[in-house]
Amino acid sequence: MSNSNYVLVLFYSRHGSIAEMAKFIARGVNKVTKMDVKIRQVPDVSDTTTIASPAVPDEGAPYCTLEELANCSALAMGSPSYFGSMAAPLKHFIDQTSTLWLTGRLIDKPACGFTSASTMHGGQEQCLHSMMTPLLHHGMVWVGLPYKNKALISTTSGGTPYGASHLANSTNDTTLTEDEKALCEAQGQRIAEMALKLQ
Numbered sequence: 001m002s003n004s005n006y007v008l009v010l011f012y013s014r015h016g017s018i019a020e021m022a023k024f025i026a027r028g029v030n031k032v033t034k035m036d037v038k039i040r041q042v043p044d045v046s047d048t049t050t051i052a053s054p055a056v057p058d059e060g061a062p063y064c065t066l067e068e069l070a071n072c073s074a075l076a077m078g079s080p081s082y083f084g085s086m087a088a089p090l091k092h093f094i095d096q097t098s099t100l101w102l103t104g105r106l107i108d109k110p111a112c113g114f115t116s117a118s119t120m121h122g123g124q125e126q127c128l129h130s131m132m133t134p135l136l137h138h139g140m141v142w143v144g145l146p147y148k149n150k151a152l153i154s155t156t157s158g159g160t161p162y163g164a165s166h167l168a169n170s171t172n173d174t175t176l177t178e179d180e181k182a183l184c185e186a187q188g189q190r191i192a193e194m195a196l197k198l199q
């Protein structure tokens, strides 16, 4: 890593759509000089929560540490829409961040969300709002997607002004449309630019 400024792209993904979106968010961050990117995931949760996952995941991005969250310049958080809300593994991770809240460590840092859902009106916006709520408690500054991004107008699948989204359909199709990719990249670029502006 060339410098200490990085956007943390933090996600949970069971079937791969959110993991795919994370790559395009990271691609957008990489368009901004003076900003690096770290892609991290959270482990699944078990019915018996004391059972630990292996320290290193079998595949995909490394698991996120609290230190990596504490030291980021900005956060892009991605979750599948589960009953119109963020998935439990991501909420479980967030529920372990009380020490960061107590010390105000994330105050004034920009944050954004991205999501994937299998139905068009199955709660994409609602899920993004569920991610917004705890991050506002942390004092973070929510960064949406303005309509200057023409893909917000032309999309016939995912994409919202509250954050990037993907319509995965019932087959869990992880292939993003060109509009969805463009919006993920725009979101990554914008959060990186906002991080530099707020420093």
Ligand SMILES: Cc1cc2nc3c(=O)[nH]c(=O)nc-3n(C[C@H](O)[C@H](O)[C@H](O)COP(=O)(O)O)c2cc1C
Pocket (backbone or CB within 6 Å): 012, 013, 014, 015, 016, 017, 018, 019, 079, 080, 081, 082, 083, 084, 085, 116, 117, 118, 119, 120, 121, 122, 123, 168, 172
């Ligand atoms: C427990 C559960 C709840 C879900 N709830 C919704 C929902 O409310 N609305 C929806 O459109 N899709 C829902 N889905 C579908 C997922 O949001 C969708 O498959 C998503 O693309 C998965 O992302 P991933 O591929 O990154 O795991 C649900 C799936 C599961 C397993």
